[in-house]
């Protein structure tokens with residue numbers, strides 16, 4: 001599908017955010033600057049507004065690897081694995097070790113080998129128009145039949 005603008009990206013984040021619950025996993029792929037962090041910020045702000053808690057900064061975890069957000073009963077783990085080079089490094093992070101239920105949003109997930117049940121993959125690509133993006137959505141588990149008809 002085509003994401004025409006930042007506003008449409010925000011709507012996409014709302015559509016996904018309203019269906020997101022603990023144990024979900026969101027994989028975000030695509031080149032640098034394609035909008036993975038912007039999508040995540042929109043999604044987290046959507047949930048913070050819905051849960052009536054104060055909006056926080058949502059920064060890129062490129063250097064920290066992980067930022068966490070507690071939104072009432074939801075816990076969001078926002079990862080950026082860009083700097084990691086091997087499957088072992090990713091495994092050692094223990095992203096899927098915690099039995100604790102949380103939402104994992106992962107930028108640069110290509111080195112992840114686990115099979116996660118409720119996973120939605122968003123594959124972004126740049127377009128010739130600067131503010132437009134192409135997006136492929138692949139759902140697994142509860143997301144398998146997830147469809148966005150129109151934004």
Ligand SMILES: Nc1ncnc2c1ncn2[C@@H]1O[C@H](COP(=O)(O)OP(=O)(O)OP(=O)(O)O)[C@@H](O)[C@H]1O
Nearest residue numbers: 005006009031032033034035036037038131132133
């Ligand atoms: N339709 C759009 N969707 C997403 N981002 C857009 C769109 N139009 C413009 N942008 C801009 O593109 C940039 C996306 O940057 P962002 O940091 O979200 O990318 P990223 O995929 O997280 O990059 P990185 O791989 O470096 O983490 C932002 O400056 C955003 O405002």
Ligand SMILES: [Mg+2]
Nearest residue numbers: 036037060107
């Ligand atoms: Mg990013």
